[in-house]
Amino acid sequence: xxxxxxxxxFHALEKEMQIAEAGALLSEMYRNALLGEKVLSIHVFGIxxxxxxxxxxxxxxxxxxELPKSYGTEIRKGIKLAKYVRIKNPAx
Numbered sequence: 001x002x003x004x005x006x007x008x009x010f011h012a013l014e015k016e017m018q019i020a021e022a023g024a025l026l027s028e029m030y031r032n033a034l035l036g037e038k039v040l041s042i043h044v045f046g047i048x049x050x051x052x053x054x055x056x057x058x059x060x061x062x063x064x065x066e067l068p069k070s071y072g073t074e075i076r077k078g079i080k081l082a083k084y085v086r087i088k089n090p091a092x
Contacts, residue, residue, distance in 0.1 A: 012042025022053050026075070028067060043072055046078015049089055054079060 015060030026045045033041035046053070053061060058079070 018052075019056050019060055020064055022049065022056060022061045023066075025049065026061055027065035028053070030067060039071075039074055042067075042074040043078040043081065045086065046075045046080075047082045047085060048078075050079045050082035 026042065029041045030038055033047050046058075053075070057072070058075035059069045061075055062071040063069055065071075
């Protein structure tokens with residue numbers, strides 16, 4: 001079955017919205033992190049949301065969070081750590 005142009009546009013828009021939401025979440029976590037734990041908050045973001053963001057480009061999430069593109073590497077580290085660690089304090 002052939003997907004119509006409108007369906008493809010909708011799915012692209014839906015994906016963009018998901019990436020934008022990920023960027024907003026990361027931005028909030030980073031801004032609210034304690035001094036000295038800013039980069040750690042990026043790792044925690046990657047761990048906590050690994051399943052939701054694994055198909056997204058980490059560099060794009062970092063840019064949308066208004067962080068340097070290079071922080072995509074830190075997001076990627078969190079995603080990889082997710083299969084080995086658990087968040088102890090999910091509220092933090």
